[in-house]
Amino acid sequence: xxxxxxxxxxxxxxxxxxxxxxxxxxxxxxxxxxxxxxxxxxxxxxxxxxxxxxxxxxxxxxxxxxxxxxxxxxxxxxxxxxxxxxxxxxxxxxxxxxxxxxxxxxxxxx
Amino acid sequence: xxxxxxxxxxxxxxxxxxxxxxxxxxxxxxxxxxxxxxxxxxxxxxxxxxxxxxxxxxxxxxxxxxxxxxxxxxxxxxxxxxxxxxxxxxxxxxxxxxxxxxxxxxxxxx
Numbered sequence: 001x002x003x004x005x006x007x008x009x010x011x012x013x014x015x016x017x018x019x020x021x022x023x024x025x026x027x028x029x030x031x032x033x034x035x036x037x038x039x040x041x042x043x044x045x046x047x048x049x050x051x052x053x054x055x056x057x058x059x060x061x062x063x064x065x066x067x068x069x070x071x072x073x074x075x076x077x078x079x080x081x082x083x084x085x086x087x088x089x090x091x092x093x094x095x096x097x098x099x100x101x102x103x104x105x106x107x108x109x110x
Numbered sequence: 111x112x113x114x115x116x117x118x119x120x121x122x123x124x125x126x127x128x129x130x131x132x133x134x135x136x137x138x139x140x141x142x143x144x145x146x147x148x149x150x151x152x153x154x155x156x157x158x159x160x161x162x163x164x165x166x167x168x169x170x171x172x173x174x175x176x177x178x179x180x181x182x183x184x185x186x187x188x189x190x191x192x193x194x195x196x197x198x199x200x201x202x203x204x205x206x207x208x209x210x211x212x213x214x215x216x217x218x219x220x
Contacts, residue, residue: 008150032207043114043200043211044153051207088153095207096141096160102152 003027004091006101015110019076023089023101026070030091033065034098035074038086047087048074051095079108112137114203116212123191123219131186131215133201141204142184143168144176146197147214153200159184191219 006023013019021035031052036044048063050056056063064073072089086105090098114135123129135142143158145168155168159178173195175187184203188195196219201212 034207034209036211041214041216043213046208046210049207090209096204096209097143097155097158098204098209100145100153102150 003099004089004101006089006104008102008104010105010107012107012109013079015079015081015108017079017108019079019083019106019108021074021076021087021089021104021106023072023091024070025072025091025099027091027093027099028067028070029093030070030099032092032095032098033063033072034090035061035063035072036088036090036100037083038088038103040085044088081108081110083108112210114201114210114212116199116201116215118215119213120216121218123217125192125219126190129188129191129217131188131199131201131217133184133186133212134182135184135201135203135210136182137203137205137210138181139203139205140181142178143202143204144174144184144186145200145202146170146195147200148197156186156199188217191217193219195219 034049035047038044053067062075086103088103092098144156145153157176159165
């Protein structure tokens with residue numbers, strides 16, 4: 001079993017939709033959780049990170065961590081075509097050596 | 111501005127010709143790592159370094175070498191590249207629960 005699992009998609013939604021991206025992880029010692037956005041032919045860029053359980057909001061993006069079920073979510077409100085990218089989740093217990101999910105490819109259609 | 115700089119961005123080489131991909135970070139992070147990204151396989155860690163002169167193998171270290179003589183630099187060395195090392199490579203620097211990636215090096219070995 002991979003330490004971080006993620007549905008690779010692709011996921012297509014209409015512009016303005018609420019997008020829900022999800023990951024599960026297996027290591028109960030993980031404390032740090034991150035979401036990255038990667039455009040084609042570019043390096044991953046950090047979107048959000050959270051420590052331990054709870055929610056974190058930044059503009060149209062909300063990250064949720066449920067440690068009891070080992071579930072990580074990223075919600076995108078009012079999705080835009082510019083949000084079309086691959087989204088990667090990552091987790092770690094010490095905040096340095098992150099394990100990445102395979103990424104979900106998202107397309108937001110105008 | 112937090113930055114991870116990789117060079118070159120693109121490289122085409124022949125089998126067996128030694129090459130080095132450089133990576134430099136300006137965040138004074140102790141932790142640096144190299145990943146390769148292949149379609150359907152996501153990011154796979156090649157090597158990581160927890161500090162100067164401290165390096166260790168990741169998930170796919172075969173055919174690669176690294177060195178960490180200075181905190182800011184973490185070059186990736188392919189002593190005798192082979193076609194199965196054709197991939198997109200990313201250097202990352204991490205600390206305080208965040209990891210930053212370089213823009214990537216697209217390597218083709220013919």
